[in-house]
Amino acid sequence: MAFQVLNHPVVLVTGGSRGIGAATAKLLAKLGYAVCVNYSANETAAHHVVSDIEKEGGKAIAVQADVSNEDDVIRLFNTLDNTLGPVTHLVNNAGILLPQMRVADMSAERINKVLMTNVTSYFLCCREAIKRMEDGGSIVNVSSAASRLGSPFEYVDYAASKGAIDTLTTGLSLEVAKDNIRVNCVRPGFIDTTMHADGGEADRIERVKHLIPLQRGGRPEEVAASIAFLLSHDASYITGTFIDLAGGK
Numbered sequence: 001m002a003f004q005v006l007n008h009p010v011v012l013v014t015g016g017s018r019g020i021g022a023a024t025a026k027l028l029a030k031l032g033y034a035v036c037v038n039y040s041a042n043e044t045a046a047h048h049v050v051s052d053i054e055k056e057g058g059k060a061i062a063v064q065a066d067v068s069n070e071d072d073v074i075r076l077f078n079t080l081d082n083t084l085g086p087v088t089h090l091v092n093n094a095g096i097l098l099p100q101m102r103v104a105d106m107s108a109e110r111i112n113k114v115l116m117t118n119v120t121s122y123f124l125c126c127r128e129a130i131k132r133m134e135d136g137g138s139i140v141n142v143s144s145a146a147s148r149l150g151s152p153f154e155y156v157d158y159a160a161s162k163g164a165i166d167t168l169t170t171g172l173s174l175e176v177a178k179d180n181i182r183v184n185c186v187r188p189g190f191i192d193t194t195m196h197a198d199g200g201e202a203d204r205i206e207r208v209k210h211l212i213p214l215q216r217g218g219r220p221e222e223v224a225a226s227i228a229f230l231l232s233h234d235a236s237y238i239t240g241t242f243i244d245l246a247g248g249k
């Protein structure tokens with residue numbers, strides 16, 4: 001894979017320590033980006049991603065920051081300014097889901113935690129990134145097929161948070177198009193990461209795979225490839241667009 005990238009691109013991948021974010025960070029490093037691998041708690045996983053990148057001759061740093069916290073986001077971007085340089089590209093990827101539950105049983109605390117982590121964080125990171133993209137730039141938001149499907153009986157709060165990301169993508173792409181900043185979105189579904197265990201069902205993909213037209217879950221690397229395309233100069237006339245990666249669902 002060889003997508004065209006600008007000279008000296010600097011990308012922040014939020015939640016780059018594991019799953020889709022880790023696969024994306026590694027692919028972007030191979031394509032020539034200097035990569036900031038953001039993480040929240042799992043320092044060991046983040047450092048593994050950085051060392052895998054360095055072993056392949058790439059450039060990366062790991063920075064801890066809870067992206068749902070405004071002070072942390074400001075510190076994260078300032079750290080990047082002083083190390084790799086201001087971001088030219090952003091992958092908003094960090095996200096959580098909580099144990100499966102009907103809406104009827106959800107507390108305000110739970111709903112707010114999901115919205116702060118999955119929505120507020122994307123807004124804050126977009127805000128800090130576009131301030132720095134004076135010569136244009138590119139943002140990819142990681143949403144979910146859940147925004148279309150609603151995730152009934154599992155996590156409607158999570159699905160609604162991803163609906164907000166779809167709307168953020170559309171609205172922000174129109175606000176910043178004149179500044180040559182592109183904002184696009186991928187909507188994965190049923191990707192093989194440990195996120196499903198956080199929902200209380202580690203083998204969720206096994207249970208649902210017969211309902212997926214392609215009859216299998218996806219791999220993080222398959223999502224990373226679409227993120228890398230949308231981020232790159234090969235997608236230079238694409239903004240406000242969605243790529244669905246859900247095996248046909």
Ligand code: NAP
Pocket residue numbers: 014015016017018019020021038039040041042043045065066067068093094095096117142143144145146187188189190191192193194195196
């Ligand atoms: P994952 O394997 O659970 O990894 C989550 C990542 O997000 C980790 O790097 C984690 O950091 C980071 N993170 C969580 N909360 C954070 C916070 N407050 N601040 C900074 N980082 C934080 O998840 P994944 O499956 O790769 O999912 C990545 C994205 O894809 C999410 O937005 C998710 O909603 C979306 N997605 C996933 C699927 C799927 O089937 N897996 C489907 C559709 C969409 P630590 O390592 O420090 O915990």
